[in-house]
Amino acid sequence: MNRRQFSSLGAGALGAALTQQLWARETQVVSAGRYFYFAVVADTHIIDPFYKGPENSPEDTESVFLTSKRLTSARELINSLQPKIEKVFLVGDYFHDYPSKDYDFYFQNKTRLDYAKELTDGFTMPVHVGFGNHDYSVPDVSREMSHRLFAAKFQLKPYYAIDHKGWKFIHLNNALGSSWTPTSNDYNLDVGSYGEEQLNWFESQLREHKPTFVFTHFPLWQCTPTEVKDYGLHPLLRQYQETIQLVVTGHWHKWIDFAHTFGPQHYVMAATRYDENAYMLMEVDTQKQTWRFVNAGLVEWSTHYSRPYRLNLRS
Structure with missing residues (x-):
């Protein structure tokens, strides 16, 4: 690129071009079909004109009004990458609470459920959404009503699995047991x-022994270890830790690395609510059955933030 070409690029175009150069450089495909790529986002907290605040702090209140803008920015980055991101997983708190207890209200009005779907429909790849605590409003709105709305609006079940190129992706729901x-x-x-x-x-999903990524909203530390005698989430994670490649959760809105505290590698990820750069870009090697968190070096651990996925101008 010569000086004249460089100067003619707008800031947005330049950023996109640099990002694409960096992604292409970091994901050099040496064997067609060997690799695939996916992204993870969490805690999008989309609101609507019916929203009534404030939140618990000035920072929380300010952030909730920026959620659509920040998710849109993350979406533009993810959509721009080549090789293409094939799937996106959203680890709960898709939208921010319920404006009404009346089921029909959500079909008589355009609400945050519809705004959230419009935003994720703008991704150029499928987006697989899981439930977070703000996607419920227990006890005011029953879990059954939330499940009906998710089925009608998003065609989603309370928990489910996706199989892709020999790998399994599981969305668990930590709001279905006795504590909820x-x-x-x-x-x-x-x-x-x-x-x-x-x-x-x-x-039953783990018994298939496919390499598996697990998503659930609450960090594992915040989940009941056992629920039926000695049977529960934590023993299953340890029993199948060779099958489970990674557990990703949200809710705390900060980047935390629990390493192998619970058996498989466990990350808590930050929220697009607070930072448009809070996304995980993941590479999977289907030949070696390994994975790589491509932008891990940009994460500012124990904070809301990650540095943007952009090529340094001096590189």
């Missing part, structure tokens, strides 16, 4: 739990 059941003695919305039915389903 208002009539239970265990009721505590700050604690995640899964319920025996989901745990049995999870184990």
